Amino acid sequence: MILENEFSLDKTDLHILRLLQENARMSNADMARELGMAPSGVLERVKKLEQKNVIQQYTTRINPNALQQKLLAFIFIKANVGPGCDSVVTDELAKIPEVQEVHHVAGDDCYLVKIRTYDSASLMEIMRTRFAVIPNMMSTRTTIVLETVKEQQQLVIPEK
Amino acid sequence: MILENEFSLDKTDLHILRLLQENARMSNADMARELGMAPSGVLERVKKLEQKNVIQQYTTRINPNALQQKLLAFIFIKANVGPGCDSVVTDELAKIPEVQEVHHVAGDDCYLVKIRTYDSASLMEIMRTRFAVIPNMMSTRTTIVLETVKEQQQLVIPEK
DNA sequence: TGTTTTAAAGAATTATATTCATTAAAATAT
DNA sequence: ATATTTTAATGAATATAATTCTTTAAAACA
Numbered sequence: 001m002i003l004e005n006e007f008s009l010d011k012t013d014l015h016i017l018r019l020l021q022e023n024a025r026m027s028n029a030d031m032a033r034e035l036g037m038a039p040s041g042v043l044e045r046v047k048k049l050e051q052k053n054v055i056q057q058y059t060t061r062i063n064p065n066a067l068q069q070k071l072l073a074f075i076f077i078k079a080n081v082g083p084g085c086d087s088v089v090t091d092e093l094a095k096i097p098e099v100q101e102v103h104h105v106a107g108d109d110c111y112l113v114k115i116r117t118y119d120s121a122s123l124m125e126i127m128r129t130r131f132a133v134i135p136n137m138m139s140t141r142t143t144i145v146l147e148t149v150k151e152q153q154q155l156v157i158p159e160k
Numbered sequence: 161m162i163l164e165n166e167f168s169l170d171k172t173d174l175h176i177l178r179l180l181q182e183n184a185r186m187s188n189a190d191m192a193r194e195l196g197m198a199p200s201g202v203l204e205r206v207k208k209l210e211q212k213n214v215i216q217q218y219t220t221r222i223n224p225n226a227l228q229q230k231l232l233a234f235i236f237i238k239a240n241v242g243p244g245c246d247s248v249v250t251d252e253l254a255k256i257p258e259v260q261e262v263h264h265v266a267g268d269d270c271y272l273v274k275i276r277t278y279d280s281a282s283l284m285e286i287m288r289t290r291f292a293v294i295p296n297m298m299s300t301r302t303t304i305v306l307e308t309v310k311e312q313q314q315l316v317i318p319e320k
Numbered sequence: 321t322g323t324t325t326t327a328a329a330g331a332a333t334t335a336t337a338t339t340c341a342t343t344a345a346a347a348t349a350t
Numbered sequence: 351a352t353a354t355t356t357t358a359a360t361g362a363a364t365a366t367a368a369t370t371c372t373t374t375a376a377a378a379c380a
Contacts, residue, residue, distance in 0.1 A: 007226040012327095017222055024184035024218040027337095029367050039368070041328045054226040058184035059219060062177055062315055066167040066214040069315060072263070074234075074272065094310040102309040103232070112234065112303065116315065143272065149262040150254040153313060155222055155229060155276065172358095187368095189336050199337070201359050 007054055011160050012037075016045055017054070018157045024058040061152070064116060071119050072145040077111040077131075078138040092134045098126055120144075167214055171320050172197075176205055177214070178317045184218040221312070224276060231279050232305040237271040237291075238298040252294045258286055280304075 009017075012035065019031055028046070032039040049055045064070070079089050093102045093113055101114035117123045123142075131137065169177075172195065179191055188206070192199040209215045224230070239249050253262045253273055261274035277283045283302075291297065 007223075009226065017220070020220040021222060022219070024220045027367065028369095037327090038329050040330085040370080043369075044327075052226075054223050056221040056223050057312075059182070059221060059312075059314065060177070060180040060184045061216040061219060061313065062181060062317075063167075063214050063216050064315060066169065066212075067315055067317065074265075090309040097316045099310065100313055101311045103305045103311075104307040104309065105234075106304045106306055112305070144266045145263045145272070146266055147264040149250040149264065150259065151261045151263075151313075152219075153221060153260055153311075154219065155224060155227055156257045157222075157227065187336065188338095197358095198360050200339080200361085203338075204358080 007052055009054065013045060013049065013054075014157055014160065016042065016049065020046075020055070020058070021154055021157065024060075068118055069116050071117045071123055072148065073115050073117075073123060074143045074145070075113045075115060076105075076141040076143075077113060078108065078140075079110050079136045080138055081110075081136050089134055089136060092130075096126065096130050167212055169214065173205060173209060173214075174317055174320065176202065176209065180206075180215070180218070181314055181317065184220075228278055229276050231277045231283055232308065233275050233277075233283060234303045234305070235273045235275060236265075236301040236303075237273060238268065238300075239270050239296045240298055241270075241296050249294055249296060252290075256286065256290050 015035060016031065019026055019034060028039050028043050031046075032042045035042060046055070064072075077089075077093075081089060090102050090104065090111065093099055093111065096115075098117050099113055099115050101112070103112045104110065105112050115123065115126070117126060127140070131140065175195060176191065179186055179194060188199050188203050191206075192202045195202060206215070224232075237249075237253075241249060250262050250264065250271065253259055253271065256275075258277050259273055259275050261272070263272045264270065265272045275283065275286070277286065287300070291300065
């Protein structure tokens with residue numbers, strides 16, 4: 001049984017993804033020109049990529065400084081939960097809007113959270129009001145980012 | 161001297177940012193309807209937000225699984241560099257396409273890198289060929305992500 | 321070798337982007 | 351206080367683009 005995966009993307013799909021990842025506001029007509037095909041054909045593929053959840057969201061990267069959000073931190077969290085019942089902790093963490101990422105990681109530190117706030121005071125506020133109330137949380141270790149050199153979610157998309 | 165910051169965003173700007181962050185492909189006409197103003201006026205504001213670098217990029221979130229990119233890792237890196245001359249390390253790290261984030265962090269571990277690859281073999285390959293050749297790198301500590309519960313870059317945008 | 325699925329083209333219609341002229345209000349200078 | 355400049359918006363006109371539908375052709379499948 002040959003099963004690449006359930007998505008089965010061809011060369012044209014990958015080309016479309018590359019274009020949209022670089023500029024989500026590129027018009028369908030411009031894509032069609034770039035790909036050398038009719039706009040209707042491109043549109044159909046894009047719709048299909050959305051349906052298949054290959055395309056998850058069209059979003060805009062906004063400069064955090066423009067919104068005075070100067071603090072970025074990573075927090076490692078230990079929690080004493082039985083196997084399979086850790087969803088309470090992660091779900092509560094994921095609900096916090098300032099929390100951008102929640103990962104379950106290998107090793108002693110069970111969870112890794114990425115969080116962005118205005119300053120250290122607002123971080124502490126969130127930790128007091130939102131983190132502290134989550135049951136079974138043992139300890140946290142916070143790493144403050146001093147300077148960000150690169151920050152993007154773009155994937156490396158192969159040619160074929 | 162009262163200086164909120166160099167961006168000076170009003171209520172309407174924030175509303176536009178909220179719409180575009182949620183859906184970068186929303187048409188100008190739809191935004192105009194939502195905001196209750198003429199499309200030309202909206203367009204002018206969006207252009208200005210792009211110019212001021214408040215809007216940094218319109219991008220598409222693509223499902224990493226659709227591209228078989230199953231491995232996500234965070235790598236802490238120690239490097240012995242004099243103050244101010246660490247740009248070589250960070251720049252070399254940032255050049256690697258699979259590296260999504262490079263941060264300079266407080267504490268012993270100087271740098272934090274987020275990297276996404278197909279599997280652990282391809283991660284090792286990159287570490288051998290790209291990391292090992294960077295001068296002054298002392299040590300690395302790699303944290304493997306087992307499961308991602310939340311992953312987005314969206315900012316919390318205030319009403320006013 | 322039929323049959324179904326998939327991908328695309330092209331034409332027609334509808335919707336949207338863009339440009340430009342104009343107005344009004346707010347901010348600034350005299 | 352009043353003239354001047356800047357800013358933000360409207361509305362009309364034109365150029366582009368999105369969308370829908372029909373048709374065709376090539377793959378994939380049974």
